[in-house]
Each structure stands twice: as C-alpha cells, then as structure tokens.
Amino acid sequence: MTFPEYIKSNFTISNAIAAIILIVSIPVMIYRFIYGLGPSTNLSDTNPWGIWIGVDVLCGIALAAGGLVIGTAYHLFGMKQYRHFVKPAILTSLLGYLFSVFGLLFDLGRYYRLPYPMVVSFGFSSIMFLIAWHFALYIMILFTEWSPSLFEWLDLKKFRDFFHRLAIWATVFGVVIAGGHQSALGALFLVAPGKLHPLWYSELLPIYFLLSAIIAGLTMVIFESSLTHKAFKRQLEHLNPAEFDRLTLGLAKAASAALFTYFFLKLFGLAHSNNWKYLFTPYGYWFLFEILGLVFLPAFLFAYSVRYKKITMARWTAFIVVIGIVLNRINTSVIAFNWNAPERYYPHWMEVVITVGIITMEVIAFRWIVNRMAILYDHPDYDSSH
Amino acid sequence: MGMNRREFLKRTATIAGTAVLGSSTHTSADQGPVPESDRYGVLVDTTVCIGCRKCEWACNEWNKNPNQPIKAFEDKSVFNSIRRPHAQTFTVVNRFINPKDSKPIYVKKQCMHCEEPGCKAACFVDAFKKTEKGAVIYNADVCVGCRYCMVACPFDIPAYEYYEPLNPRITKCTFCFDRIGKEGGVPACVKICPTETLRFGKRKDLINLAHERIRNNPDKYTDHVYGEHEVGGTCWLYLSAIPFDQIGFRTDIGEKSIPERSKGFLFMTKVFEVVAAWPLVFAAFHAISKIREKRSAQDAHSTKEGKHEQKT
Secondary structure, eight states: OOHHHHHHHTOOHHHHHHHHHHHHHHHHHHHHHHHOHHHHOOOOSSOOOOHIIIIIIIIHHHTTTHHHHHHIIIIISOOGGGHHHHHHHHHHHHHHHHHHHHHHHHHOTTGGGTTHHHHTOOOTTOHHHHHHHHHHHHHHHHHHHHHHHHHHHHTOHHHHHHHHHHHHHHHHHHHHHHHHHHHHHHHGGGGOTTTBOTTTOOTTHHHHHHHHHHHHHHHHHHHHHHHHHHHTGGGGTTSOHHHHHHHHHHHHHHHHHHHHHHHHHHHHHHHHHTOGGGGGSHHHHHHHIIIIIIIIHHHHHHHHHHHTTOHHHHHHHHHHHHHHHHHHHHIIIIISBTTTOSSOOOOOHHHHHHHHHHHHHHHHHHHHHHHHSSSSSOOTTSOOOO | OOOOHHHHHHHHHHHHHHHHHHHHOOOTTOOOOOOGGGOEEEEEETTTOOOOOHHHHHHHHHTTOOOOOGGGGGOGGGGGSOOOOBTTBOOEEEEEEOTTTOOEEEEEEOOOOBSSOHHHHHOTTOOEEEOTTSOEEEOTTTOOOOOHHHHHOTTOOOEEOTTOSSSOOEEOOOTTHHHHTSTTOOOHHHHHOSSSOEEEEEHHHHHHHHHHHHHHOTTTSOSOOBTSSGGGOBSEEEEOSSOGGGGTOOSOSOSSOHHHHHHHHHHHHHHHHHHTHHHHHHHHHHHHHHHHHHHHHHHHHHHHHHHHHHHO
C-alpha cells in the first residue's frame, strides 16, 4: 500500500470516533498535568480515590490477567492446544499494565516522582510498595514474553530466539508475581474496615481479587477473541473455526468452575463475618445483584453452554462476567467505599474523558500492533515451538 | 540450550531473596517500639472546652498556615456544620449538643498521633515517621501523592493540597514536634488554650489522670478514655460527658491497629512467593524436559527410519 492509499484507508467510522475522543481527551490530559487535581477532578479530603484508581488501575489490571492465565495453561499445565490464544493474551496484558500505569500518572499528585518507591525511599510495610515493585517486575516479564513478536517484526533473529527461550521462565515468575499483586490490589482495602461496606470488606479480599482476576483473564480471552476474530478476519484464514469454538468452550468450562468457587467463597466470607443483616438494605440488594446476577448466573450459563455446545451463549456470558468484574472493582473502590461518609464522590467530567481517552489509546495501540506483527498467527520465518 | 544448574539456582535464589528482603529489613525511620515512658500525649477534656477556637488560630500561626485575625475566630456561625481538617487547616473545633441538657459540647479535631499509625504503614515511600516523643510527622520530600494514607487513616485526618498543581502535599497536625522536642515545650494549641481543656504530658500519666477524673466525677464523664485502646492506642486522648459516637467519634474502629490488618497479607505473600516459586519452577523444568524427551524420541525414530530407508 502506498502512503496516500494508507492514509485514505484510515478514514473509517471507528477511526472517526477515536479521533473525536482523542481530540477532546488529550487537551484535558495536558490540562490535568499543568493545573493539578483540584480543577480536574472531584476528589476531596473525604474521598481521596476515584475512578482513576477504581477503573484505570483496578479494572485495567484485573482485565489484564489473560496473559497470566493462558501463559500458565500453555507453558505450565502443558495445554498446548491453546497455543493460538497465547500471543494475543500476552499483548493484551502488556498493554493493559502499561496503560494502567499511564493512567496512574494522572492520579498521582506528584506524577514526576513515579520512580520514587523503586529507587528513592522504601515503605516496606506498605501493600502499595509491594504493588509498585510487582507492577514494574511484571511489566518486564510481559515484555519478555511479548518481545519475540517484536523482534520477528524487526527481523532480529538472535534477540528473538533468546527471548523465545526465556518464555517459560517468564511465565513461572509471572505466576508468582501476578499472584502477588492481583491479590495485593484487594489487600489494599484491608486498611479501611470502617470505610468499605461490610458486605464487600473481608479478610478474604486478597483471595477474592486474585480469583476474580483469574476469572477476568479467562473471560477477557473469550470476549476479546470474539472481537478480534471479527476485526482481523484476514489474518485468521488458516484457523479452523470449529476448533476455535471448541477451545473457547474449554475456557468457558474453567471460568464456570472458577465462578462457582468464587461464589461459594463469598458465601463463606459472609457466613464467617455474620453480615447477613446487611443483605436486606439497598446496598444489600446491590450486592446480591453483583453476586447472583454477575457471578452465580454466569457460572450456570457457562456450564450450560459447555454442556450443550452453545458457543454464542458462552461469548455473551463472558461479556456479562467482564461487566461483573468491572462492577466489583468499582464497588470496592468507589460505590461501597465510604458508603457512610458525609460526602459522596462521583467523577468529574474530566476524569471520565481522560479514562475514556486512555482506553481508546490502548485499543489503537493493540490494533496497530496486531496489524503489523505476528500476534494472531505464527510468523512463517520462525520456529514457534516451545 | 541455555541454563545450567548453577545458573538456575543462582537466579532463583536471587529472586527469592529479594522477595524475602522486604519482610526482614527495616528503614532507618523504623525505630521499633519506644518505651512507654517516653511517649507524650494531650488529654482533651471536652466537658471544659468553651469553643473559643483560639487553638485553631495558634495552630495556623505556628505552622504559618493561612490565618485570620484572632477576633475572627469568635464567629459562632462556623459551628452550624461539622468541619474536618483541610489543606493547611490542621485542626478544627466542632460543636455538638448534649441531648441531656441541650448545652453545647465543643470537640477539637486533629491528628490523633496513633501509636501504630495507619498512614505510616500505608505509605509506600515511608513518608511518615513516629518520633520518640510520639508525634507522627510527614516528609513531603519523598511523597508521591498517591493518597493511600488518606484511605488508611481511620480518623480521616490527612488532607491534600489538591489545588497546588505541581507540588501538592499532605497536610495534618504535627503535634508541634519542633516545640515538644525542646525542654518545656508544649504544642501551640495547648499553650494558648485559656481553659483547662488541653493538657500536655506523658501519655501514661494522662491516661491515669483521665481515669482518676472519671473516678472522682462519675456523673460528669462517660466511663471511657477515647484513644487509650482505639486502633492500638493514640497519643491524643479524649474525655466526654456523653457517649463518644454522639460527639463525632467513630466507635466501630476496634482495638486492632491499622498496620496489623495488612501485616498478615504481606507476610503470606512473601511466604507464597518463596514457597510457591519452587514447585512452579520445578513444573517448568519438568515441562521442558518432557518436550526434550519427546523431541529426542522423534529424532531417534526419524534417524532409524532414515537408516532403514538407506539400507533398502
């Protein structure tokens, strides 16, 4: 394609929407960096955290757990049949973590001091410290796992082969590191028993967050592959659609088991803390909606779709669960947090615009890479066996 | 291919060691438990306070915060709403009404200077320090502005300079650590208080004094010294005529300190990362050796076939 042809081919509706979003979002981002948090957010002394933590960081990281899940299945559990899902999952995870950290820059009062917990001053008793280090290590791990695709594109065989051999080691340490910080994100809220609603606060918060991250990884792979297989049809001509459906149902089976486990752990937590009385309050109904509608029901739907081979039902259920994960993170950090505070928080329009802008940039980056590098297929010049 | 046994062991040990490092090392700011006798505190007797708010004025003066002339603090209309500390307002006095006699009760609110501060445990750059005399102080030179300390504080004390665009800081009462560090020094608020509301002294002595006052005047006080045990104990202690939840105090925060709530998880994670790492590494080794086995079996098979073809 010549350059003028390339420019012309980019005049699509989705690009127009992205352009509008970015034209609004980027100036707002610059405004935030120059004028600070006060005029650009609804954050306050009573509500120090908002959607930049709740959505950009918490949801972003939970939904970026696909690399962990598929990488583990493929490299450590020997499930080689999921080969096709590995590279897209790794890329999604890498971009998810990178853009979460980018989103974090907007939330930090002194964003230019981001490296401080790494090199200047160490708060060892802080869960946030563990998270900061883990994010840095895990981004390096994800980059190690993704870099063969980059080096294949750049035609740097020696680098490519070197990093390709490291993949299994990166996966092993990735499991350890990711297990640590996915649960640590839940543990963040252990320090606020009086502020998080009793139905969401639990000593099991780290386990809840870790398990729901695994669920998020599984369902994001189903959901995202449903979209990419439509958007990047040209790259997938070699793929057997029946096989793809069969593997999707395999993921659905795992997700179903994980969702049932999560549901029963939540029940156990509820029984242990004896908080049944809260179920019959408005927050209680909201909690029941999250647990019954977005955890228990999808668990059954997945099981049904696997049993009767209903692939479309599985894909829609995955979408519902992704919504559920997002809702859980927003509940824990914004809606059920400070539930009895004198002054409640809702996001400033600039907070929303920046968040939407970040997500748009992430999607554009994903699309740019998938259009150029061998993510959805194996590069013909390289041996991809592990 | 790649790694030999020595390299593998070296790498694993490094990573495991780094993971454990965090649990066993302490920064220079973490002095460990200070003997009880060295801790200072302030006893706030809310049955005495007249709501003159001179303490607010003195605090602003000493800390060079935005201030008004002392006469302005006589304005009673501020009591119409419950206030909290904000950026560069380290302390506020709130008014509550005693339901028994409809008289006002004035309560000074500021950092409680916890024995085991939640803000300090939360801070990932160690920006908080518990001094020997008891003050919990903040170091703006390392603060990144993550505001996790604000989430962790059970009393909702740390405030943030949201409208400072490039160098925002957390703000809170400093216990006048620079005054109490000197012989005979007392916090600015204690010095200016015209009544006997604020009393500075050794925490141990103040607790004894507080219980003595309750014993000698059982009708005047509710039998509880707030801050004696709450979230592990605080240096600022309160006496009240009526139950504390009626004068703006949280009575559901328990006696377990905030750091204790996160210590368990931190320890478990380090155990997991050291213990779980090994089985996973062995699983990886095992997976690799299985692949090698399969490949060498395939090679041997195809060589045999090749030889067989050559023969025929």
